[in-house]
Amino acid sequence: SYDLTQPPSVSVSPRQTARITCSGTSLAKKNVYWYQQKPGQAPVLVIYKVTERPSGIPERFSGSRSGTNVTLTVSGVQAEDEAEYYCQSADSSGTYVLFGGGTKLTVL
Amino acid sequence: QVQLVQSGAEVRKPGASVKISCKTSGYTASGHYIHWVRQAPGQGLEWMGWINPDSGGRNYVQKFQGRITITRDTSINTLYLELSRLNSDDTAVYFCARDAIVTGTLGDYYFDYWGQGTLVTVSS
Numbered sequence: 001s002y003d004l005t006q007p008p009s010v011s012v013s014p015r016q017t018a019r020i021t022c023s024g025t026s027l028a029k030k031n032v033y034w035y036q037q038k039p040g041q042a043p044v045l046v047i048y049k050v051t052e053r054p055s056g057i058p059e060r061f062s063g064s065r066s067g068t069n070v071t072l073t074v075s076g077v078q079a080e081d082e083a084e085y086y087c088q089s090a091d092s093s094g095t096y097v098l099f100g101g102g103t104k105l106t107v108l
Numbered sequence: 109q110v111q112l113v114q115s116g117a118e119v120r121k122p123g124a125s126v127k128i129s130c131k132t133s134g135y136t137a138s139g140h141y142i143h144w145v146r147q148a149p150g151q152g153l154e155w156m157g158w159i160n161p162d163s164g165g166r167n168y169v170q171k172f173q174g175r176i177t178i179t180r181d182t183s184i185n186t187l188y189l190e191l192s193r194l195n196s197d198d199t200a201v202y203f204c205a206r207d208a209i210v211t212g213t214l215g216d217y218y219f220d221y222w223g224q225g226t227l228v229t230v231s232s
Contacts, residue, residue, distance in 0.1 A: 042223065
């Protein structure tokens with residue numbers, strides 16, 4: 001089981017906005033990170049520290065937080081954004097890494 | 109450029125051990141922890157532990173205690189994950205990943221570069 005909860009799947013049409021949530025009791029105070037993983041590939045960091053975007057990641061990827069819920073938003077979804085997305089944080093002690101169960105983003 | 113290159117696929121019988129490698133390049137190896145993350149077929153990501161390439165200090169997930177050993181060879185900038193007493197549940201792709209934070213700097217663990225993954229199949 002996971003301490004970070006994500007919806008198993010999200011589906012959107014091209015050019016629409018996709019929102020993927022990650023919830024956890026400690027997330028109101030902890031940093032959260034998002035990774036994109038396409039089949040057969042290693043994960044790629046797309047958002048760090050809740051809202052920051054690494055260089056090279058398109059501006060359509062953004063992050064936000066409301067209470068214990070953190071959201072990855074993909075604005076103007078493109079076919080290439082179809083992938084599995086994982087949130088990541090740490091346990092209450094900050095010692096261990098936690099991953100959410102992953103959300104499959106399908107572009108219709 | 110930063111690269112993490114892992115060793116090739118392995119097949120083991122139940123009860124055996126496996127040791128996979130992760131060779132780093134393109135940055136100061138002592139400056140970043142290296143983590144190991146695995147992914148069973150069709151499943152999510154599971155963090156296993158880290159090693160400090162500078163000091164050799166390490167931290168493992170309780171679940172793997174007694175079966176996991178993460179080591180390093182600083183002379184060739186290579187990290188190793190060894191997992192013993194394998195069973196079918198250990199069939200997975202194993203990734204090494206670089207911690208984004210420079211060693212000694214306060215901050216969370218998160219990963220900015222990943223190896224390509226190594227498939228370990230446990231089957232009789």
